[in-house]
Structures are given as C-alpha cells and as structure tokens.
Amino acid sequence: MAPTETKDNVKRLFSEYLERHGHRKTPERFAILTEVYDHEGHFDIERLYARMKGKNYRVSRATLYNTMDLLLECDLVRKHRFGQAQAQFEKAHSYKQHDHLICTSCERVTEFCDPRIQSIRATVSEVTGFRVHHHALHLYGQCRECAEKNQTPSRPIGT
Amino acid sequence: MAPTETKDNVKRLFSEYLERHGHRKTPERFAILTEVYDHEGHFDIERLYARMKGKNYRVSRATLYNTMDLLLECDLVRKHRFGQAQAQFEKAHSYKQHDHLICTSCERVTEFCDPRIQSIRATVSEVTGFRVHHHALHLYGQCRECAEKNQTPSRPIGT
DNA sequence: GTTTATGCAAAGGCTTTGCATTTCA
DNA sequence: TGAAATGCAAAGCCTTTGCATAAAC
Numbered sequence: 001m002a003p004t005e006t007k008d009n010v011k012r013l014f015s016e017y018l019e020r021h022g023h024r025k026t027p028e029r030f031a032i033l034t035e036v037y038d039h040e041g042h043f044d045i046e047r048l049y050a051r052m053k054g055k056n057y058r059v060s061r062a063t064l065y066n067t068m069d070l071l072l073e074c075d076l077v078r079k080h081r082f083g084q085a086q087a088q089f090e091k092a093h094s095y096k097q098h099d100h101l102i103c104t105s106c107e108r109v110t111e112f113c114d115p116r117i118q119s120i121r122a123t124v125s126e127v128t129g130f131r132v133h134h135h136a137l138h139l140y141g142q143c144r145e146c147a148e149k150n151q152t153p154s155r156p157i158g159t
Numbered sequence: 160m161a162p163t164e165t166k167d168n169v170k171r172l173f174s175e176y177l178e179r180h181g182h183r184k185t186p187e188r189f190a191i192l193t194e195v196y197d198h199e200g201h202f203d204i205e206r207l208y209a210r211m212k213g214k215n216y217r218v219s220r221a222t223l224y225n226t227m228d229l230l231l232e233c234d235l236v237r238k239h240r241f242g243q244a245q246a247q248f249e250k251a252h253s254y255k256q257h258d259h260l261i262c263t264s265c266e267r268v269t270e271f272c273d274p275r276i277q278s279i280r281a282t283v284s285e286v287t288g289f290r291v292h293h294h295a296l297h298l299y300g301q302c303r304e305c306a307e308k309n310q311t312p313s314r315p316i317g318t
Numbered sequence: 319g320t321t322t323a324t325g326c327a328a329a330g331g332c333t334t335t336g337c338a339t340t341t342c343a
Numbered sequence: 344t345g346a347a348a349t350g351c352a353a354a355g356c357c358t359t360t361g362c363a364t365a366a367a368c
Contacts, residue, residue: 024342026348045332060350065333081240085358086332101289112287114279121298124271129303130260137296139280144288183322183367204357219325224358244333245357 007037010076010093017074028059032067036077037091042109044086080136082109099137105146112139166196169235169252176233187218191226195236196250201268203245239295241268258296264305271298 014033018025035052036043043051045064052059068089071077080088082102088109098111121132173192177184194211195202202210204223211218227248230236239247241261247268257270280291 022347024347026342028349058350061332062334062351063349066348079242081242083238083240101283101287101291103289104292110287110289112283114282116275116279117296120273120275120296123273124260124298128260128269128271129306130262130269130298131301131303131306132298133263133300135296135298137276137279137294139283139289139291139294141292142290144290147288147290181322185323185367187324217325220357221326221359222324225323 006093007034010037010091013093014071014074014076017070023070028063029067029070031057032059032064033071033076036071036089037093042080042088042090044088046086048089075134078134078136082138099139101139101141101143103143103146104140105142105149108143110143165252166193169196169250172252173230173233173235176229182229187222188226188229190216191218191223192230192235195230195248196252201239201247201249203247205245207248234293237293237295241297258298260298260300260302262302262305263299264301264308267302269302 010033011030014030015025017023018029031052032048035048035055035057039051045061045068048064049059049061068077068079072079075092077089078092080090080100082088082100084107096113098113099117101110101112103109117135117137121135124130125132169192170189173189174184176182177188190211191207194207194214194216198210204220204227207223208218208220227236227238231238234251236248237251239249239259241247241259242263243266255272257272258276260269260271262268276294276296280294283289284291
C-alpha cells in the first residue's frame with residue numbers, strides 16, 4: 001500500500017503526461033493507476049482485472065492493456081517477462097530500485113538490490129554511447145529452500 | 160560460425176545428456192543443434208524453421224520447440240524475451256559471457272560485457288543463499304544512433 | 319517389438335484489433 | 344458536437360497438445 005503522498009504524486013504525473021500528449025483523463029485510467037499503486041509486488045493483466053472486478057469496478061481487458069501501455073510510456077509501471085506466458089507488471093515509483101531472483105524450481109520471484117548495477121550502467125553508457133533508460137537484471141537458479149530440498153529444476157531453465 | 164572443435168564438443172555434450180536422461184538420439188535433434196551452432200546472434204523459432212527449410216532439411220515446428228527445451232535443459236542454448244512476442248534463442252557455449260542492450264527506438268539488440276556482474280552474482284548468492292545458475296542483464300534505452308537522431312521511443316518502453 | 323519421437327493440424331492462452339457506443343473536451 | 348476512449352467479441356500470433364505414423368533401441 002503506497003503512502004498517500006505517493007499516490008497523489010503519481011496521479012499528478014499521469015495527469016500531466018496525459019495532458020502533454022493530448023490524451024483524455026478518463027476515470028478508468030485513474031482507477032487503474034490507483035489499483036496498481038495500491039498493491040506491492042508483481043501482477044499480470046488477469047489479476048488486475050480480477051481485483052478491479054472484485055471491487056465492482058468494471059473495466060475491460062482491452063482498456064487494461066491500453067492503459068498499461070500509457071503507464072509504461074510515462075514510466076509509472078515496469079513490465080517483465082520472467083519466463084511465463086503472461087507479462088508481469090509492477091509499479092515503478094516510490095519503490096526502491098531492485099532486481100529479481102527467479103527460482104526455476106518453485107517459480108517464486110524475489111527481489112534484491114545491488115548498487116554496482118548503477119556503475120555498470122554508467123560504464124556502458126560512457127563506452128558505447130547507449131543512453132540507458134532502465135534495466136532488468138534477472139538471476140535464475142534455485143532459492144535457498146529449493147536448493148536445500150535438492151530438487152532438480154521443474155522446467156527448462158530459460159529466459 | 161563456431162569452430163569445428165566447438166561443434167564436436169557440443170554434440171558430445173548433447174549426446175551425453177540425451178543418454179543420461181534416456182532420450183533418443185534422433186537425427187533431427189543433432190541437425191537442430193548443428194544449425195543453432197552454425198550461426199551467431201539471436202534467432203526465434205520461425206527463423207530457425209526457415210533456415211532449415213532453406214537447406215531442405217524438413218523439421219516440424221513442434222520438434223523445434225521440443226528440441227529447444229532439451230537444449231535449454233542441458234545449457235546448450237539460452238532463451239530471452241527482449242520484449243517482442245516471440246522468444247529469442249542463442250547458443251550458450253563457446254561464446255563469451257555477455258549481456259544485452261536493447262534499443263527501444265530501433266529495436267536493435269547488441270551485446271556488451273562487464274565483469275562486475277559476476278561479483279553481483281557472487282554477493283547475492285552469499286547473502287541470500289540463492290544458487291545462481293545463470294543471469295540476464297538487459298539495458299533498455301536508445302542506441303547512440305537513435306539518440307543522435309533525437310528520436311522519441313517508438314513503442315512503450317518495457318521488457 | 320516396444321516405446322519414444324516426429325509431424326501435422328487443431329486447440330490454447332495471452333494480447334491485439336474492429337467497430338458500435340459512450341464520454342470527455 | 345466532434346474526436347477519442349471504452350467494451351465486447353472476434354481475430355491473431357506464438358506455443359502447446361493430441362494422435363497417427365515413423366523410427367530409435
């Protein structure tokens with residue numbers, strides 16, 4: 001649950017973005033933004049749809065997909081493909097920079113932080129001229145629990 | 160084009176893997192492995208299918224998907240989801256460790272190396288007990304050329 | 319001779335699209 | 344009022360699955 005100041009902040013950012021690009025400020029768009037910032041962790045479109053439906057807020061999946069594109073464009077959400085079929089989303093503001101550990105046995109996704117990734121970004125920019133906007137570092141393997149159970153990976157290791 | 164010694168090596172590795180797991184050594188499986196190791200860079204299933212078809216080697220897409228799963232399991236290929244719909248593959252052996260820059264303007268994917276990523280892996284393992292098997296670091300942004308053209312991103316920025 | 323793999327086509331699942339209706343500006 | 348967004352359902356696309364046929368072992 002994001003603090004109120006954050007919610008107000010992202011609403012303002014979204015509002016400004018919509019204005020700047022000549023998009024309409026529909027209630028659906030802000031309802032989706034609010035729902036996204038009301039929860040921690042990852043979610044896919046289907047979960048978001050279910051959550052809003054559960055609150056008796058009717059939005060179509062099409063609008064969810066469209067709005068997520070807008071939120072991606074203005075950097076209010078981030079999109080991941082950890083290996084499953086569906087894309088995973090997470091809010092991008094008011095959330096410390098972090099990366100992901102993906103357990104290929106139990107499929108759980110956890111987070112970690114390491115400041116050195118920033119140095120890598122800086123060096124790469126400097127050397128190649130590539131302007132890094134954002135990054136994703138995924139470490140695949142076995143979480144401590146699965147490693148202790150000595151399980152073998154339950155699916156092809158990839159992505 | 161991988162050197163002959165590499166090709167022989169991966170064939171042996173694949174052969175051993177198949178034996179160890181009670182899988183059959185079909186000509187299709189080795190033909191696919193060979194095709195994969197004959198090219199540099201990324202490819203998706205469709206490209207692989209087209210390439211083999213172009214050489215008059217008939218394999219079904221189903222077999223391609225199945226075989227890629229086997230090759231993933233024995234670490235002879237790596238799988239990526241850079242943001243497009245289809246998964247991208249690349250050979251994993253005889254190829255220096257590298258990560259990827261994805262230009263969100265022109266969609267081009269280039270490679271870079273940074274040894275610090277290994278230190279991050281080590282630290283995370285140590286601290287969390289997560290056994291890192293492999294990783295993927297994706298830097299999203301604009302390549303030098305697109306940045307110079309001062310283009311705006313052509314699609315929602317995201318994984 | 320069994321059992322596993324291949325190939326084809328159909329099914330599946332996530333995402334996008336088309337179009338009528340609604341609604342923001 | 345006019346243009347853009349929503350919602351629904353249908354279409355698309357990549358991938359998986361089922362089943363008959365072929366081929367390892």
